[in-house]
Amino acid sequence: MIDKTVTDVAQAVAGIADGSTVMIGGFGRAGQPVELIDALIEQGAGDLTIVSNNAGNGDTGLAALLAKGRVRRIICSFPRQHDSWVFDGLYRAGEIELELVPQGNLAERIRAAGAGIGGFFSPTGVGTQLAEGKEERTIDGRRYALEYPVRADYALISAHRGDRWGNLVYRETARNFGPIMAAAAGTTVAQVDELVELGALDPEAVVTPGIFTNRVVAVGPRSWVRDGGFVGGVDIDGNPLSGSGASR
Secondary structure (H helix, E strand, C coil), X not given: CCCCECCCHHHHCXXXXXXXXXXXXXXXXXXXXXXXXXXXXXXXXXXXXXXXXECCECCECHHHHHHCXXXXXXXXXXXXXXXXXXXXXXXXXXXXXXXXXXXXXXXXXXXXXXXXXXXXXXXXXXXXXXXXXXXXXXXXXXXXXXXXXXXXEEEEEEEEEECCCCCEECCHHHHCCHHHHHHXXXXXXXXXXXXXXXXXXXXXXXXXXXXXXXXXXXXXXXXXXXXXXXXXXXXXXXXECCCCCCCC
16 A cells, blocks of 8 residues: 655654755745754754755744754755845855756756756856856857756655645645656655545646655644735635734
């Protein structure tokens, strides 16, 4: 019987070793697997290379992992925004390496890894420092630079619902980098709000098939908030909310 579920987040991140390359899903806070990141902090792996869209927000999630000094290098598109003070301080102090990649190139490099593509030519960044040292070709009169796939040992992603086979359904734009990261990593770990029985997910709605998922852990219903208040005052299923919670 195929069963990819694990009982808790500690089991979900077990085996991530020092020096691993880890993809972390999310677009800012949207879709960031905060519970898995917290578990990775507790687990203790260090000297990590992180692949993510950005370099963390505030003091939680990915930013907290950076603050613990566990990350040696980060590959991302948006390392600095108004609340990226953790990364900013580390970078200015020379305590973290940065590979800056335009967002489209980053997404395609990750997708290429999952698709088994050895490389591709992109016009983005040509003529700038981002393309220095890269092979270039002129195609139909336009200059392109050669980009290589980005692979990872592990991918930590967040989905809305999943089953024990690892089939995943995402919540709206919280999907973002999740599907392509799931295909580009040796081991994909998914946290889900809810585990459902086999057959409960509409096959047409499954974005990440179970073949790409290695571990699934349920973290329970999460409150989706923005700027300290609940988005629209409802939960992910549209039910009214009360109280307070942390951004997910």
